[in-house]
Amino acid sequence: MKLPFWINEERTFNGLLYARSRAKRLFLYFVLISFLCYLYYLLNSLRDLVPKPLEEDEDTSEIVDGTPAPPVSEFLLSDESERLTRKVPVTHVFVNSAYYYPISKSLGRNAIALHMIVDSKNFDSKNYSFGFVGSNGTNSEAGLAKSMAYETPECRYSPTVAIGNTIENLIKLELDSNGTKTEIPFKIARFTAPKPVIICINPQFVAEQWQTFLMHVHTANRFGGHLHVYIVSIVNGYFELMKEYERQGYLTMEMWLRMKFPSPGSQFFEPNMNSQSRNSAMTDCLLQYKEATEYIAFFDMDDILFPLLYPTYLEEFNAAWTPGASSLIYGRRSHQFVKAETLTEYNFHRLVDSLRTLEPEEERVVLKPEAHRNSWEYTGMENK
Numbered sequence: 001m002k003l004p005f006w007i008n009e010e011r012t013f014n015g016l017l018y019a020r021s022r023a024k025r026l027f028l029y030f031v032l033i034s035f036l037c038y039l040y041y042l043l044n045s046l047r048d049l050v051p052k053p054l055e056e057d058e059d060t061s062e063i064v065d066g067t068p069a070p071p072v073s074e075f076l077l078s079d080e081s082e083r084l085t086r087k088v089p090v091t092h093v094f095v096n097s098a099y100y101y102p103i104s105k106s107l108g109r110n111a112i113a114l115h116m117i118v119d120s121k122n123f124d125s126k127n128y129s130f131g132f133v134g135s136n137g138t139n140s141e142a143g144l145a146k147s148m149a150y151e152t153p154e155c156r157y158s159p160t161v162a163i164g165n166t167i168e169n170l171i172k173l174e175l176d177s178n179g180t181k182t183e184i185p186f187k188i189a190r191f192t193a194p195k196p197v198i199i200c201i202n203p204q205f206v207a208e209q210w211q212t213f214l215m216h217v218h219t220a221n222r223f224g225g226h227l228h229v230y231i232v233s234i235v236n237g238y239f240e241l242m243k244e245y246e247r248q249g250y251l252t253m254e255m256w257l258r259m260k261f262p263s264p265g266s267q268f269f270e271p272n273m274n275s276q277s278r279n280s281a282m283t284d285c286l287l288q289y290k291e292a293t294e295y296i297a298f299f300d301m302d303d304i305l306f307p308l309l310y311p312t313y314l315e316e317f318n319a320a321w322t323p324g325a326s327s328l329i330y331g332r333r334s335h336q337f338v339k340a341e342t343l344t345e346y347n348f349h350r351l352v353d354s355l356r357t358l359e360p361e362e363e364r365v366v367l368k369p370e371a372h373r374n375s376w377e378y379t380g381m382e383n384k
C-alpha cells in the first residue's frame with residue numbers, strides 16, 4: 001500500500017487534491033474505434049487546464065464538509081518505528097459497518113457480516129473468531145463470526161470481514177469481548193437495487209471535479225448502471241448538483257465516515273492513519289449490495305466504462321462472463337479533455353471532441369457480488 005493519505009490530516013487533503021487535479025478522465029470515442037478490447041473507461045487530466053484548487057499551506061478546513069480534522073491526540077501512539085511491532089495492552093477493533101442478511105445465497109440464513117479493521121499486530125486477525133450476541137426481542141443467542149483478514153504489512157490495522165450466523169429477526173447485535181458487550185449498529189443488507197449493475201465509487205475527498213461526475217453519471221445511466229458514491233468531503237455546489245441527480249434516481253450518495261476520537265483515553269494507534277480506508281468503502285458497497293445486484297464494479301469517479309459489443313453493461317458482462325470466473329478485468333486508458341468552467345458551458349459533445357488519448361492505466365474490476373465477501377483482493381491490487 002502506498003497511499004500517502006494518512007500521514008497527517010493536512011497533507012491528506014492536499015495530497016488528495018493534487019491527486020484530483022492530476023485526475024484522469026474518460027473517453028468515448030476511443031472506444032468506438034477500438035475493437036481490441038470490449039470495454040474501456042478512460043480518464044485523465046489536464047493539469048494545466050485544471051485550476052489550482054488550493055495552495056499547499058492554505059487552510060483546507062473551510063471547504064471540507066463537516067468538521068475539520070481533529071488534532072492528533074496526545075493519547076495516540078505515533079512512533080512510526082514501533083508501528084508494526086509494538087504490542088499494546090488492549091487490542092482494538094473498529095467496526096466500519098455491519099450487515100444482517102435474513103437470507104443469503106452464499107452466507108446462509110440469518111447471517112451477519114462485520115466489516116472491521118483490526119489490530120493485526122496484537123492478535124492473529126487472519127484466524128480469529130469474534131464472539132457476538134444476537135437478540136430478537138424474545139431470545140438471545142451467542143455466536144462466533146469467523147474473520148477473513150487481509151494482511152497489510154505496512155499498516156497496523158488489517159481490514160477484516162467476519163461472518164457468522166445468528167438468530168432470526170435480529171434486532172440487536174453486540175460484540176462480546178470476554179464478557180464485555182458492545183452494541184453494534186447494523187443495517188439490513190439490500191435485497192433490491194435500482195439497477196442490476198452497481199458502480200461503487202471510491203470515497204470522494206474534497207471533491208470538486210463535477211465535470212467528470214457529469215460525464216460518468218450520464219454514461220452509467222445510459223448503459224444501465226447505478227452509481228453508489230461514497231462521500232467524505234465535497235465542495236458545496238458540487239454536492240448540490242449530486243443531490244439533484246440522486247433525487248432523480250441516477251445515483252445513491254453515501255456519507256462515509258472518518259473515525260474520530262476527541263479524547264480516546266487509551267494508548268492506541270490512530271486507525272485513520274494506520275489503515276487503508278479507501279478499500280473499506282468498496283467492501284462496504286459489496287456487502288450492502290451482495291444479495292441485490294447482478295454485478296458490482298469498483299471504480300473511481302473518473303473511471304468510465306463503455307461497453308463495445310452490447311447496448312448495456314448487463315448484456316456485456318453476461319456475454320463476457322465465463323463459468324468459474326471470479327471477476328472481469330477491464331483495460332483502462334487515460335484521456336485528457338478540455339474542462340468547462342461552468343455548468344452553462346458544459347457540453348458533452350465538445351468534451352468528447354476535446355478528448356485526447358493517453359497511456360494505458362491499471363485495470364479495473366467488475367464482479368458478481370454473490371460469491372464475494374470483500375473487495376480487497378481486487379481493489380487492493382493497485383495499492384500493493
Ligand SMILES: *[C@@H]1O[C@H](CO)[C@@H](O)[C@H](O)[C@H]1NC(C)=O
Pocket residue numbers: 127
Ligand atoms: C485457526 O484457529 C483454530 C483454533 O483456534 C486452529 O485449530 C486452526 O488450526 C487455526 N487455523 C489456522 C489456519 O491457523
Ligand SMILES: *[C@@H]1O[C@H](CO)[C@@H](O)[C@H](O)[C@H]1NC(C)=O
Pocket residue numbers: 136137138139167168169
Ligand atoms: C427469536 O428467535 C427464536 C429462535 O430462533 C425464535 O424461536 C423466535 O420466534 C424469535 N422471536 C421473534 C420475535 O422473532
Ligand SMILES: *[C@@H]1O[C@H](CO)[C@@H](O)[C@H](O)[C@H]1NC(C)=O
Pocket residue numbers: 178
Ligand atoms: C477473561 O475473563 C476472565 C475472567 O474474568 C479472566 O480470567 C481472563 O484473563 C480474561 N481473558 C482475557 C483475554 O482478558
